[in-house]
Amino acid sequence: MPERDIERQRAHVFAGRDGLVFLFPLGEQAAWRLLATRAAAAECGRNFGQPGPAVPQAELQRLLSDAGTPARIERLAWSARVPLRCGLARRFRQGRLFLAGDAAHNYAPATGQGMNAGIQDAVNLGWKLGLAAGHAEGEPADDVLLDSYDQERRPAAHHRIVLTHMAFWAEASTGRIPSWLRGVAAPRAAPAVPALLDRRRLVADAIRLISQLRVNYRHSPLSVQGTPRLRGAPRPGDRLPDAAVSLGGAPRRLHQLLAGPGVHLLLQCDAAPPPPQAVTSSHVTVLRLANSPGRGLVAVRPDGHVGFQCGTADPAGLTDWLALIGAASHPVRV
Numbered sequence: 001m002p003e004r005d006i007e008r009q010r011a012h013v014f015a016g017r018d019g020l021v022f023l024f025p026l027g028e029q030a031a032w033r034l035l036a037t038r039a040a041a042a043e044c045g046r047n048f049g050q051p052g053p054a055v056p057q058a059e060l061q062r063l064l065s066d067a068g069t070p071a072r073i074e075r076l077a078w079s080a081r082v083p084l085r086c087g088l089a090r091r092f093r094q095g096r097l098f099l100a101g102d103a104a105h106n107y108a109p110a111t112g113q114g115m116n117a118g119i120q121d122a123v124n125l126g127w128k129l130g131l132a133a134g135h136a137e138g139e140p141a142d143d144v145l146l147d148s149y150d151q152e153r154r155p156a157a158h159h160r161i162v163l164t165h166m167a168f169w170a171e172a173s174t175g176r177i178p179s180w181l182r183g184v185a186a187p188r189a190a191p192a193v194p195a196l197l198d199r200r201r202l203v204a205d206a207i208r209l210i211s212q213l214r215v216n217y218r219h220s221p222l223s224v225q226g227t228p229r230l231r232g233a234p235r236p237g238d239r240l241p242d243a244a245v246s247l248g249g250a251p252r253r254l255h256q257l258l259a260g261p262g263v264h265l266l267l268q269c270d271a272a273p274p275p276p277q278a279v280t281s282s283h284v285t286v287l288r289l290a291n292s293p294g295r296g297l298v299a300v301r302p303d304g305h306v307g308f309q310c311g312t313a314d315p316a317g318l319t320d321w322l323a324l325i326g327a328a329s330h331p332v333r334v
């Protein structure tokens with residue numbers, strides 16, 4: 001693949017009027033991988049998301065030359081046109097049928113969202129199916145729990161479609177404005193990029209957005225605020241960030257403690273003991289955080305999102321929440 005005057009060990013992106021061209025030094029059977037998005041050609045086919053016909057070397061070379069790079073393709077190991085489409089299923093659940101991953105949503109590849117979205121779908125659905133499978137069929141809790149998959153993941157997918165549409169429009173649209181942005185504005189703004197990349201907070205926020213760590217389920221029926229609110233803690237529906245915590249001994253990573261299955265109840269050090277429905281449930285692990293002063297608690301779902309939180313003991317609220325997700329009704333593990 002391309003060599004001359006292209007610095008190895010770095011990814012390169014070339015902004016041109018026809019779209020972006022990416023060069024990644026991480027090819028598996030070749031030194032470089034080239035990725036470009038262009039308007040659909042008839043020979044692409046309709047097998048969306050799957051590799052289609054090969055791209056002639058001359059056409060790939062033209063992409064590089066038009067982008068203004070001096071690189072020459074010496075050997076072409078593999079190439080394919082991949083037809084793309086965007087779409088969102090009207091429902092992610094119908095009865096016992098659930099859609100996840102690309103079957104539920106397709107995005108433009110800009111910002112690389114598809115795979116992580118599918119994995120988050122699976123994580124969101126997996127624990128709900130696990131809890132629902134332990135109930136008698138038709139228990140009312142099941143429908144609230146299983147319907148929440150659509151209620152949580154479909155809006156998240158919709159937000160991602162908006163994000164990827166905007167990024168794809170800027171990256172690949174041949175309209176006047178995006179062409180100007182790539183052909184004129186981007187080269188002028190390029191010298192400012194290293195300074196922007198030095199701003200850790202900005203970069204961290206962008207990475208959180210793109211890697212979908214900012215997805216929250218605040219509007220889900222499974223997100224319940226107890227009373228009073230625990231100030232300074234994530235809200236119900238938010239993903240719980242990692243932190244150094246102590247259970248009395250050496251500091252531990254919170255996410256390591258939460259990696260076990262089931263719901264985790266995090267009690268601040270002076271919190272009242274949780275109600276028996278929580279303590280005796282085989283789905284609940286109680287952790288008292290010695291380094292967190294206060295009387296509040298946070299209930300963390302198996303997918304790492306907060307389900308319930310309160311600033312002092314709210315046993316009725318917690319018991320109702322555990323019943324809502326079907327985690328309170330199981331016998332003691334012996």
Ligand SMILES: Cc1cc2nc3c(=O)[nH]c(=O)nc-3n(C[C@H](O)[C@H](O)[C@H](O)COP(=O)(O)OP(=O)(O)OC[C@H]3O[C@@H](n4cnc5c(N)ncnc54)[C@H](O)[C@@H]3O)c2cc1C
Binds near residue numbers: 100112118
């Ligand atoms: C060019 C391109 C670049 C991308 N870049 C990124 C990126 O940088 N980051 C990112 O996160 N995502 C990216 N994606 C998206 C990502 O590849 C997909 O979102 C992800 O692979 C979807 O996984 P999936 O398991 O839902 O579907 P698929 O990967 O399509 O898997 C479905 C599987 O089911 C099989 N199957 C279909 N029908 C049947 C049947 N009837 N019986 C049995 N098996 C069947 C198929 O053969 C296939 O193996 C990109 C996609 C493209 C096209």
